[in-house]
Amino acid sequence: xxxxxxxxxxxxxxxxxxxxxxxxxxxxxxxxxxxxxxxxxxxxxxxxxxxxxxxxxxxxxxxxxxxxxxxxxxxxxxxxxxxxxxxxxxxxxxxxxxxxxxxxxxxxxxxxxxxxxxxxxxxxxxxxxxxxxxxxxxxxxxxxxxxxxxxxxxxxxxxxxxxxxxxxxxxxxxxxxxxxxxxxxxxxxxxxxxxxxxxxxxxxxxxxxxxxxxxxxxxxxxxxxxxxxxxxxxxxxxxxxxxxxxxxxxxxxxxxxxxxxxxxxxxxxxxxxxxxxxxxxxxxxxxxxxxxxxxxxxxxxxxxxxxxxxxxxxxxxxxxxxxxxxxxxxxxxxxxxxxxxxxxxxxxxxxxxxxxxxxx
Amino acid sequence: xxxxxxxxxxxxxxxxxxxxxxxxxxxxxxxxxxxxxxxxxxxxxxxxxxxxxxxxxxxxxxxxxxxxxxxxxxxxxxxxxxxxxxxxxxxxxxxxxxxxxxxxxxxxxxxxxxxxxxxxxxxxxxxxxxxxxxxxxxxxxxxxxxxxxxxxxxxxxxxxxxxxxxxxxxxxxxxxxxxxxxxxxxxxxxxxxxxxxxxxxxxxxxxxxxxxxxxxxxxxxxxxxxxxxxxxxxxxxxxxxxxxxxxxxxxxxxxxxxxxxxxxxxxxxxxxxxxxxxxxxxxxxxxxxxxxxxxxxxxxxxxxxxxxxxxxxxxxxxxxxxxxxxxxxxxxxxxxxxxxxxxxxxxxxxxxxxxxxxxx
Numbered sequence: 001x002x003x004x005x006x007x008x009x010x011x012x013x014x015x016x017x018x019x020x021x022x023x024x025x026x027x028x029x030x031x032x033x034x035x036x037x038x039x040x041x042x043x044x045x046x047x048x049x050x051x052x053x054x055x056x057x058x059x060x061x062x063x064x065x066x067x068x069x070x071x072x073x074x075x076x077x078x079x080x081x082x083x084x085x086x087x088x089x090x091x092x093x094x095x096x097x098x099x100x101x102x103x104x105x106x107x108x109x110x111x112x113x114x115x116x117x118x119x120x121x122x123x124x125x126x127x128x129x130x131x132x133x134x135x136x137x138x139x140x141x142x143x144x145x146x147x148x149x150x151x152x153x154x155x156x157x158x159x160x161x162x163x164x165x166x167x168x169x170x171x172x173x174x175x176x177x178x179x180x181x182x183x184x185x186x187x188x189x190x191x192x193x194x195x196x197x198x199x200x201x202x203x204x205x206x207x208x209x210x211x212x213x214x215x216x217x218x219x220x221x222x223x224x225x226x227x228x229x230x231x232x233x234x235x236x237x238x239x240x241x242x243x244x245x246x247x248x249x250x251x252x253x254x255x256x257x258x259x260x261x262x263x264x265x266x267x268x269x270x271x272x273x274x275x276x277x278x279x280x281x282x283x284x285x286x287x288x289x290x291x292x293x294x295x296x297x298x299x300x301x302x303x304x305x306x307x308x309x310x311x312x313x314x315x316x317x318x319x320x321x322x323x324x325x326x327x328x329x330x331x332x333x334x335x336x337x338x339x340x341x342x343x344x345x346x347x348x349x350x351x352x353x354x355x356x357x358x359x360x
Numbered sequence: 361x362x363x364x365x366x367x368x369x370x371x372x373x374x375x376x377x378x379x380x381x382x383x384x385x386x387x388x389x390x391x392x393x394x395x396x397x398x399x400x401x402x403x404x405x406x407x408x409x410x411x412x413x414x415x416x417x418x419x420x421x422x423x424x425x426x427x428x429x430x431x432x433x434x435x436x437x438x439x440x441x442x443x444x445x446x447x448x449x450x451x452x453x454x455x456x457x458x459x460x461x462x463x464x465x466x467x468x469x470x471x472x473x474x475x476x477x478x479x480x481x482x483x484x485x486x487x488x489x490x491x492x493x494x495x496x497x498x499x500x501x502x503x504x505x506x507x508x509x510x511x512x513x514x515x516x517x518x519x520x521x522x523x524x525x526x527x528x529x530x531x532x533x534x535x536x537x538x539x540x541x542x543x544x545x546x547x548x549x550x551x552x553x554x555x556x557x558x559x560x561x562x563x564x565x566x567x568x569x570x571x572x573x574x575x576x577x578x579x580x581x582x583x584x585x586x587x588x589x590x591x592x593x594x595x596x597x598x599x600x601x602x603x604x605x606x607x608x609x610x611x612x613x614x615x616x617x618x619x620x621x622x623x624x625x626x627x628x629x630x631x632x633x634x635x636x637x638x639x640x641x642x643x644x645x646x647x648x649x650x651x652x653x654x655x656x657x658x659x660x661x662x663x664x665x666x667x668x669x670x671x672x673x674x675x676x677x678x679x680x681x682x683x684x685x686x687x688x689x690x691x692x693x694x695x696x697x698x699x700x701x702x703x704x705x706x707x708x709x710x711x712x713x714x715x716x717x718x719x720x
Contacts, residue, residue, distance in 0.1 A: 066481075066486065067481065068481055068486070077447065077450050077451060078447070078451060081441065081444070081446075081447030081450070084441070086441075087437065087438070087440075087441030090437050090441070091437055091438060094437050094468065094470065095470075098470065098471065098477075101473070102477075103477050103480075104467065104468070105466070105467065106466035106468075107463065107464065107465065108454065108466075110454065110455075110458065111458065113458070113461070117458075117461055118463065120463075121426075121427065121428055121465075126426065126428070126486045147411055
């Protein structure tokens with residue numbers, strides 16, 4: 001509504017209606033400690049009657065809790081809206097946060113300038129914690145979260161400088177190296193001998209780990225560089241990478257594309273160049289999201305449970321938040337039970353599993 | 361990071377380093393009014409050196425500005441991530457907000473319980489304003505924004521009870537009625553005489569207005585109910601609606617689907633039932649987003665500039681925010697210029713335009 005229809009009800013109005021002091025209302029609104037139950041009830045009645053909503057700029061200063069969590073995806077929204085990976089991970093996050101009555105605030109990163117603005121918002125007490133994913137090697141977000149003292153859980157193994165120093169960042173990932181090994185071993189079992197790889201951007205650990213798995217499965221110390229091309233985790237990137245690979249290694253008979261979207265792009269190029277799949281070239285993808293099933297032919301791929309990874313990230317963050325008292329330090333709950341300390345929480349690595357379809 | 365590496369720099373530390381009082385630091389951080397330039401410079405140096413970020417829970421209490429705007433889409437994130445309409449509108453919003461250094465916070469609505477939580481966050485001083493779209497008739501969001509006194513701009517003509525009372529809500533829409541008339545007139549010009557319509561959910565004004573346009577173009581007071589089916593603005597809904605229409609009116613020779621996604625669903629059903637497009641049945645969509653061009657055959661559709669609509673929404677909200685002084689009332693800027701009053705701002709209706717392709 002462009003203009004409010006009247007002033008917002010104040011703490012004073014609630015105090016007057018309930019016949020108590022401002023301080024009492026404030027105590028009730030912030031948990032009711034030290035206020036007798038009948039008085040609490042009277043205040044809650046007045047709050048309800050007036051439709052009073054505590055100003056949480058003030059409330060945040062007292063409780064240091066906002067009930068909200070930022071989800072920062074270090075990609076522009078155009079990428080986020082065209083890659084089903086993000087929608088699926090968000091679904092898991094969103095369901096888990098909703099179950100804990102915690103508000104999800106989604107933010108994208110398009111330009112360098114966006115980082116400063118996001119850093120300011122995150123540092124400013126508007127959220128209790130953050131989930132961050134799709135970070136690149138030199139990403140300033142972890143340092144920002146660190147400076148702001150903001151409890152944060154990452155999607156994907158941290159690859160930034162200092163990430164291996166204590167306290168180690170909390171994260172959820174899939175076993176990318178093992179997934180890649182399964183993909184390449186499967187191609188070897190299918191009798192393929194010239195196996196190329198289409199990688200994601202190598203400033204992301206998921207892309208690096210999958211490339212390492214490819215190398216390990218081939219069992220050669222240094223893979224033939226003519227068999228490696230970067231497809232940037234997009235369909236059009238996969239299309240172009242496949243074209244470069246066919247030019248540099250026309251005798252290739254297998255391709256491991258490190259995402260289903262890139263595999264789909266590769267299939268388009270193979271079709272355009274008259275190569276039959278899987279007869280001439282066998283193709284394996286990664287993710288097992290919608291594009292794998294839609295592909296023509298349907299894709300053999302490495303399944304990671306993306307929605308579950310989102311759920312696990314949210315769960316880890318919620319446990320981290322439980323473990324902090326209102327003053328930001330770990331401690332005991334109202335029932336005297338010891339809350340989990342950050343140091344007791346650990347990164348979670350989920351399994352990757354090969355799904356065989358018609359493309360191999 | 362799970363645990364901060366050290367305490368966050370305080371206002372006191374900045375004051376000590378700059379050799380000024382806390383109050384002076386606070387004044388500089390909040391705009392510098394009444395502080396001499398050399399002192400301001402010294403404080404800014406200290407802020408920079410220590411990496412100090414003002415606690416904006418405190419800062420919000422002073423300036424009442426957070427630098428952030430909520431974008432609330434009254435749909436679950438699964439719908440948002442599968443309908444290109446939302447991604448495109450967000451792109452326009454995101455670019456415009458970024459240009460004004462304003463942080464976008466995206467929120468989805470999946471269950472009734474989400475409304476309460478979103479209402480609490482929006483009322484709590486964490487955002488300066490809101491953009492809301494895809495609202496349904498009984499949506500509680502406008503009343504929440506209203507109660508919270510939150511400057512808000514809507515996507516789509518408001519259809520909730522009381523929306524026509526002053527102060528009228530600000531919104532951006534396309535001329536849905538005219539777009540629908542163009543679609544149906546085009547089918548009539550192509551010689552079609554039994555024209556069906558696949559509508560969106562009729563608790564949304566965009567769906568209602570397009571249905572009205574269909575009726576007006578046919579020039580009959582009450583259209584044949586066998587020619588009307590609700591497709592819920594999704595591809596699978598369009599698929600099912602087309603099947604129902606073919607059952608109830610097997611002689612139909614034209615279909616106006618009120619979104620490209622629904623038109624794509626309708627094309628699938630027509631193909632499955634052996635009807636040739638456009639020879640047997642001509643099909644027109646609405647939106648002119650990616651699914652229109654991908655369709656087989658490519659879709660004749662009504663183009664609305666969705667990205668521009670997003671930009672216009674953001675621009676309208678930014679002007680509304682400019683027009684409010686820090687105490688929340690309209691007034692004059694620092695240069696004495698009169699800022700636009702909310703009453704001087706008006707809804708924006710953009711043009712719809714028919715794009716003819718092979719499906720008609």
